[in-house]
Amino acid sequence: MSQTQIATRPDWRLEIQRAYTNPELLLTNLGLEPAQFHADCKARALFPMRVPRPFVELMQQGNRDDPLLLQVLPRSQEFDQAEGYTDDPLGEVSDNVLTDEVDGLLHKYRSRVLLILKGGCAVNCRYCFRRHFPYQDIRFNQRQLQQTLDYLSSHPEVNEVILSGGDPLMASDAQLKSIIEQLASVATLKRIRIHSRLPVVIPSRLTRQLKELLVSTRLKPILVIHANHGNELSDTLEQHLDDYNQAGILLLNQSVLLAGINDSSSALSSLSERLFAANVLPYYLHQLDKVTGAAHFEVSDYRAQQIWQEMNQALPGFLVPKLVREVAGEHSKTPIMPPGPVSIT
Ligand SMILES: *Cc1c(COP(=O)(O)O)cnc(C)c1O
Ligand code: SF4
Numbered sequence: 597m598s599q600t601q602i603a604t605r606p607d608w609r610l611e612i613q614r615a616y617t618n619p620e621l622l623l624t625n626l627g628l629e630p631a632q633f634h635a636d637c638k639a640r641a642l643f644p645m646r647v648p649r650p651f652v653e654l655m656q657q658g659n660r661d662d663p664l665l666l667q668v669l670p671r672s673q674e675f676d677q678a679e680g681y682t683d684d685p686l687g688e689v690s691d692n693v694l695t696d697e698v699d700g701l702l703h704k705y706r707s708r709v710l711l712i713l714k715g716g717c718a719v720n721c722r723y724c725f726r727r728h729f730p731y732q733d734i735r736f737n738q739r740q741l742q743q744t745l746d747y748l749s750s751h752p753e754v755n756e757v758i759l760s761g762g763d764p765l766m767a768s769d770a771q772l773k774s775i776i777e778q779l780a781s782v783a784t785l786k787r788i789r790i791h792s793r794l795p796v797v798i799p800s801r802l803t804r805q806l807k808e809l810l811v812s813t814r815l816k817p818i819l820v821i822h823a824n825h826g827n828e829l830s831d832t833l834e835q836h837l838d839d840y841n842q843a844g845i846l847l848l849n850q851s852v853l854l855a856g857i858n859d860s861s862s863a864l865s866s867l868s869e870r871l872f873a874a875n876v877l878p879y880y881l882h883q884l885d886k887v888t889g890a891a892h893f894e895v896s897d898y899r900a901q902q903i904w905q906e907m908n909q910a911l912p913g914f915l916v917p918k919l920v921r922e923v924a925g926e927h928s929k930t931p932i933m934p935p936g937p938v939s940i941t
Contacts, residue, residue, distance in 0.1 A: 639670035678891030683728035687924035725885035802836035841875035848879035861906030878917035
């Protein structure tokens, strides 16, 4: 696709407004019969459906098992109650970690803090632990930023700020510029990291302004995108990522291991290869957070380790993401490893 075609794509904000929110309409446009999904569509009452069009364009017509569709389509299984699944699997609400010291700042890991910039996302992923999280309308304001700067000044062990959400790229480039410039004034910070799924669902979110503001700060920029399947890496996205990579922005990807979507070594290996072709390295492969309504996506730890070992055999080490789970109260992500040098095969 040429530069001019990229330029004529609607503005990313328009794509957010134009996102599909009606499951029947999405199914019809994919050549599927909505009546067959009648029971499923009701699950939008649990968590609204939201799917930007560029992501829909990557789905296969007529395929009811499409790996992209299954990540975003409400399903009747979301009504199932499963043991061990709760509304707040990471204890973020109950521990009050969000509100204790500074609103919107999570300091769980020693050297880095996470800022909740925006509650909302461009896409609603059905497996997401935030489906019950009560901060849809969060907006990070100047008062919180000032408190964050004060907090960072008294915590010199923090050298990296992660902008997260929801999706931090729901913020405008002007807001991001102001936040990053102020963060850069904290001498102990070295890195700025953005965790976002937006580039995958709306590639045009990777604007030139965002690139320029990321490369003009003294902080080392890292962009962690979130793709779960190779089909999510469009040529358009690859071009934008290439541009960011050439500007000197480190590009990483995190995925969630999802039953029926990417739970095979072959699916994940082709994802890694697609990522590498787009100058992105796989970073984490997460085990699902046990959030109510997502149990049908679960892959057992045993199976996860098996897939991970198969990936090690199929790929160079730098294309194998770390297999981890987030455990409430732990001081890092927890690796899911066999208990020794044992072979599962
Ligand atoms: C995942 C996470 C991080 C980042 O962890 P890395 O291992 O550095 O990628 C930081 N803070 C919180 C609260 C997190 O959940
Ligand atoms: S936080 Fe990430 S995984 Fe969750 S709904 Fe938003 S984009 Fe999807």
